[in-house]
Structures are given as structure tokens and as C-alpha cells.
Amino acid sequence: MHYYLNENLLNLLEKDPNQFRKVYQGWVAPTIPPQQKERLELGRQFHQIIRQHLMGLPVDSLLANYPQLKHWVNQLSQNAPEIFERSPENRKTWDEQIQVMYSDIILSSTCDLIIRNYQSAQIIDWTVYPIHQEYLENSWHTQLKLYLLADTDTYLAEEISLTYWLLTDEVSPKCLRFGYSQEQHDAFKDRLEATLSQLREPSGINTSTPTDQDPLTAFLQGQLSAKDYVVSIPEVEL
Numbered sequence: 344m345h346y347y348l349n350e351n352l353l354n355l356l357e358k359d360p361n362q363f364r365k366v367y368q369g370w371v372a373p374t375i376p377p378q379q380k381e382r383l384e385l386g387r388q389f390h391q392i393i394r395q396h397l398m399g400l401p402v403d404s405l406l407a408n409y410p411q412l413k414h415w416v417n418q419l420s421q422n423a424p425e426i427f428e429r430s431p432e433n434r435k436t437w438d439e440q441i442q443v444m445y446s447d448i449i450l451s452s453t454c455d456l457i458i459r460n461y462q463s464a465q466i467i468d469w470t471v472y473p474i475h476q477e478y479l480e481n482s483w484h485t486q487l488k489l490y491l492l493a494d495t496d497t498y499l500a501e502e503i504s505l506t507y508w509l510l511t512d513e514v515s516p517k518c519l520r521f522g523y524s525q526e527q528h529d530a531f532k533d534r535l536e537a538t539l540s541q542l543r544e545p546s547g548i549n550t551s552t553p554t555d556q557d558p559l560t561a562f563l564q565g566q567l568s569a570k571d572y573v574v575s576i577p578e579v580e581l
Contacts, residue, residue: 346448346542350483353450357483357538386471389415389510390455393469396420396427397437397456415510419469422516423508426456426467434459441491448539452488464498466505474509476519486531489523500525 346367348356356363365371375383389412396402396416406413420427435458442451456467466488479485485505493500500523509517 347451348448349451349453350487353487353535353538354483356541357534360541360544382471385411388412389471390469392416393419393426393455394437397435411512414512415471415516418510418516419508422518423467425458432460441488441495443491443494445535445539448542450487450491450535452484452491454488454492457492459496463502463504464492464496466492466503467508468505469508469510471510473511474507479507479519480521485521486527486534489521490528490531490535493523493528500528 352363352367355366362371388409392402392405392412393416395405402416406416435456437456438453439457440451440453442449444450454466455469458465458467468488489500489503489505492498493503496503503523505521505523507517507519507521509519511517
């Protein structure tokens with residue numbers, strides 16, 4: 344059976360191959376604090392609201408009782424109108440999953456939104472988590488998306504970019520933009536090859552999916568959506 348890897352698993356494989364094997368086989372799963380679970384749920388709800396907004400469906404009534412979500416929606420719509428504007432020159436796809444077969448490994452990542460036109464392709468991701476620019480620039484989350492789009496589309500690497508909107512509790516959100524180049528593409532391919540080479544080392548890893556696989560492991564492997572993962576998290580009695 345093929346390996347199925349997204350940015351979360353690639354990051355773990357690069358940092359700790361032994362822990363990767365345990366997570367991939369469903370032997371262990373990282374624990375998530377209750378506060379982070381709550382933020383995950385808010386992020387899922389926000390993502391669904393934006394998706395509904397992009398589909399042209401009304402969202403005002405949904406936001407009436409959720410001031411935090413309303414604040415983030417207003418931040419995004421006021422500071423990134425290109426996300427919601429309609430233009431015959433642009434083609435937009437949201438929640439687009441990009442996959443590449445790399446030897447016997449399926450590499451996969453999901454983009455919140457991709458805006459394509461004749462000159463360029465722009466990936467746009469939004470998050471409600473505070474993340475430092477230094478981390479994002481070289482992270483698997485950023486580099487894998489850019490690599491996969493460049494590898495599967497007709498655009499030159501220099502015509503591709505990724506923009507993050509970091510929604511905050513402050514007045515204005517933070518915006519981080521990363522360009523791309525053929526040099527970066529080649530360098531990431533070297534990093535990818537070095538990371539994946541660890542899978543070819545004898546380890547006794549079983550690539551089949553465990554029958555009793557926990558939801559977090561399935562989510563990390565890209566086999567469970569964020570929505571379904573959050574639903575699987577048991578409620579914590581207060």
C-alpha cells in the first residue's frame with residue numbers, strides 16, 4: 344500500500360522518524376489541550392462560514408450570535424476583498440486538494456483558496472492561530488503547497504505565490520506573502536528526497552491503515568477531514 348503524506352506527517356518524519364512510524368501506524372497520538380480543541384472548533388466553524396460566503400450564500404444570520412466569528416469574517420472581507428470579489432479574469436477554487444504521486448508515495452495538501460488567471464496563481468490560506476513568519480516561510484505547510492501547485496499546473500514557479508491571512512483578536516489581521524522560484528522548487532525537492540529516504544530504511548513499518556486507527560492519526564494522514572476530526576473529539580465536562 345502507498346504511503347499517504349501531508350505536510351503534518353512530512354514535518355514529523357523529518358524531525359523524528361521513530362515517532363512518525365508510531366503515529367503512522369496508530370500506536371500513539373499527540374495529546375491536544377482542551378483550549379486548542381476549542382480553537383480547532385472555532386477554526387472549523389470559521390472555515391465553513393467563509394466557504395458559504397464564497398458560494399454566495401448568506402452568512403449574516405449565522406454570525407449574529409457569534410461575535411468572534413463575525414470579527415474574523417469582517418477582518419478578512421475588509422482587508423482581503425480579492426477573496427470575495429468576482430472577476431471574469433480570475434478562476435477561484437476553494438478547499439482544493441492537490442496530490443502528486445512521488446515514487447510509491449502520495450503527497451497531498453489542501454488549499455483554502457486558489458485564484459488563477461492568465462498571469463499567475465495565488466494560494467490563499469487563512470488561520471485563527473498566531474504563527475511566526477520565520478516558521479511559516481520554511482515550513483512544510485508553505486513549501487509543500489507551493490511545490491505541489493508548481494508540479495501539477497502549467498504556471499512557472501515564479502508565477503506562483505502563497506498568502507496567509509492570520510486572523511487575530513486585534514483590530515487588523517496579519518498578512519504574510521511568500522513568492523516562489525525554480526531555485527526554491529529544486530531546493531525543496533532535495534529536502535523532500537532526503538526526508539522520504541528515511542522511509543526506505545528498514546524499520547518494520549506497516550503502511551496499511553490500522554483497523555482501530557484513532558481520529559488524530561487519520562487526520563494527520565489526510566484520511567479524515569478537519570470537520571470530521573473535530574466532531575470525533577469527545578466533549579470535556581466543565
